[in-house]
Structure formats: C-alpha cells, structure tokens
Amino acid sequence: MLNGKTIYHSMIESAILSGCSIWTLTKSNIALMKSIQYRAAQAVLQLKCKPTRPALLGDLGWTPIDLTIEKRQIAYFKYLKFDLAHSSLPHKVLTHLIKQHSEGNEAPWKYVSNIKSILIKRGLDDVLFRDDCEWYNTYEGICRQERTTNFIDDISHFKSLNTYSTFKNHPYQENYLKQDFDFYGSRLKFLARTNNFCLESNYSVWGKSDGKCKLCSLNVHEDLQHRLLLCEHFKEERESFFHTVCKQCPSDLFSDFIKGNLTEKLTFILGDETFSKWGQDYFRLFDSIVKSFLTQVYKPRDLCL
Numbered sequence: 517m518l519n520g521k522t523i524y525h526s527m528i529e530s531a532i533l534s535g536c537s538i539w540t541l542t543k544s545n546i547a548l549m550k551s552i553q554y555r556a557a558q559a560v561l562q563l564k565c566k567p568t569r570p571a572l573l574g575d576l577g578w579t580p581i582d583l584t585i586e587k588r589q590i591a592y593f594k595y596l597k598f599d600l601a602h603s604s605l606p607h608k609v610l611t612h613l614i615k616q617h618s619e620g621n622e623a624p625w626k627y628v629s630n631i632k633s634i635l636i637k638r639g640l641d642d643v644l645f646r647d648d649c650e651w652y653n654t655y656e657g658i659c660r661q662e663r664t665t666n667f668i669d670d671i672s673h674f675k676s677l678n679t680y681s682t683f684k685n686h687p688y689q690e691n692y693l694k695q696d697f698d699f700y701g702s703r704l705k706f707l708a709r710t711n712n713f714c715l716e717s718n719y720s721v722w723g724k725s726d727g728k729c730k731l732c733s734l735n736v737h738e739d740l741q742h743r744l745l746l747c748e749h750f751k752e753e754r755e756s757f758f759h760t761v762c763k764q765c766p767s768d769l770f771s772d773f774i775k776g777n778l779t780e781k782l783t784f785i786l787g788d789e790t791f792s793k794w795g796q797d798y799f800r801l802f803d804s805i806v807k808s809f810l811t812q813v814y815k816p817r818d819l820c821l
C-alpha cells in the first residue's frame with residue numbers, strides 16, 4: 517500500500533500536475549483531474565466498490581486535486597512576481613499581463629483573471645497588485661483551514677457517513693493506514709469505517725436485500741453495529757476479540773473500551789481514540805487485534821469488492 521501511495525504522489529500526481537501552475541482550468545478539466553485522482557485512490561486500496569470521495573481521500577490523507585492545483589498556481593505566481601529577478605523574461609511577461617488586466621485589456625490567455633479569482637475565493641481581494649507578498653502566509657493558512665472545513669462539510673452531506681463523521685474530523689491520513697504489514701486488514705477497516713462492509717444494509721441500498729440480517733435469528737436490520745457487536749452468528753469471534761483485547765492491552769484501555777455503550781464501542785473499534793490516549797505502540801496493538809476481528813466477521817455475500 518505504501519508503494520501504491522508513493523507511485524501516486526511521485527508519478528501519477530506529478531504527471532497530471534505537470535505544467536498546472538499556468539493552466540486556466542475549465543470545469544470539465546477539473547472533473548477529469550478529480551476522476552483520475554479518485555481512481556488512483558481506489559487502486560491504492562485495491563477497491564472495486566465506490567466509496568464516497570471525501571472519505572476515500574480523507575482516510576488516505578490526500579489533498580483534493582483541485583485545491584492542490586490552486587495552491588501550486590498561487591505559489592508559482594508568487595515565485596514569478598517576487599522571487600525572480602525583475603530583469604528576467606518571465607517576470608517581465610507577468611508584469612505585462614498584470615498591466616493589461618488592470619487596463620481591462622486582458623489577453624485570451626486569462627492567467628491573471630484565474631489567479632485573481634483563486635485569491636478572491638479566499639477573501640484576498642486586493643493582494644494581486646500589491647508590491648509585497650506578506651499575504652502569502654495568510655493564503656496558506658486559509659487553504660489549510662479550508663481543507664478541513666470542506667472535508668467536514670463534504671462528509672456531512674452523505675447519510676452513509678453518519679457513523680464515519682463521529683470518529684473522523686480531519687482530512688489527514690489515518691494511522692491505521694500507516695501500518696504496512698496487514699494490507700488486507702487495513703482495507704477491511706477502511707470498508708467498515710466508510711460503510712462499505714458488504715452488509716445487508718449496504719445491499720438494500722442497491723435494491724438487493726430487505727436489509728435484515730440473514731446470519732442470525734434476530735430478524736433485525738443488519739448494520740455495522742449489529743455485525744460487529746450484536747449478531748449471534750459471530751458471538752464466538754466477538755468474545756475472542758474482547759478476550760484478546762483484555763489479555764494483551766493495558767487494563768485501563770480495555771476498561772474504557774468495554775464500559776462504553778454500543779455507539780462508543782464502535783467508535784473505539786474504528787476510530788483513533790487509542791492513538792491519542794495510549795500512544796502509537798498500543799494503538800498498533802489494538803489496531804492489529806481489530807483488523808484480525810474484522811477479517812473474521814467480513815462475509816460478503818458475493819465478490820462485491
């Protein structure tokens with residue numbers, strides 16, 4: 517998986533962004549870039565299903581490609597205007613383009629308008645013509661904040677991500693994907709987190725099920741909470757999971773986990789709480805136990821992944 521991410525960043529992303537600093541993109545160009553990035557993310561996790569885009573990029577920690585392009589464009593504009601010698605040809609060309617724009621006589625290549633619109637989107641309406649670049653740090657700060665705000669806003673629009681939004685509140689790479697020794701378990705954890713665990717509730721969305729669990733006699737809706745914490749069919753696996761956590765993890769970690777209600781347990785299993793409270797080593801231990809449990813209870817009806 518790490519190799520896949522390296523290939524994306526070093527080859528695919530750098531190839532599709534080659535020359536992007538001076539592009540003026542159309543909506544269809546941006547849609548194409550987004551599609552390429554989405555398919556690359558699917559390939560890295562070897563997915564055939566179609567998880568929601570914000571969750572897919574969010575767990576991998578990839579910046580949305582449109583935001584990356586705009587950041588590169590502003591960085592290059594700053595370079596042309598402030599870092600290059602005033603006697604250099606690129607600086608002179610930029611100065612000419614800005615002059616033309618300010619006179620309402622912009623060339624067919626709308627480079628300055630594009631830069632201006634990117635800055636205006638971030639509330640930096642007046643900085644294009646300034647002789648200093650003190651605004652650049654502000655721009656970068658706004659972009660960082662925007663990435664997080666957009667991510668939270670994007671996932672809130674998907675009903676399927678209701679549970680996901682309870683344990684994911686940032687757009688940066690998840691710790692469970694930083695483990696390189698259990699790719700299959702990492703992949704299952706991604707599917708569980710993003711509501712793609714091949715449950716009857718998933719099949720019902722596709723019109724292939726009434727949504728009720730077919731593995732036990734409870735005759736109830738099969739969602740992730742049912743599969744992981746309630747279904748009688750997986751009683752043995754669940755008890756073994758709890759027992760392993762009790763035996764191998766610190767007692768206060770197990771205590772925190774076991775005393776939680778169903779929602780809290782699910783958040784504990786799929787979220788990052790162990791990392792922030794008990795540190796990397798115990799997170800890795802708990803994470804590996806969770807992945808092993810997920811492998812045991814993952815029973816797709818057919819090859820949907």
Ligand SMILES: [Zn+2]
Nearest residue numbers: 729731732747
């Ligand atoms: Zn069941």
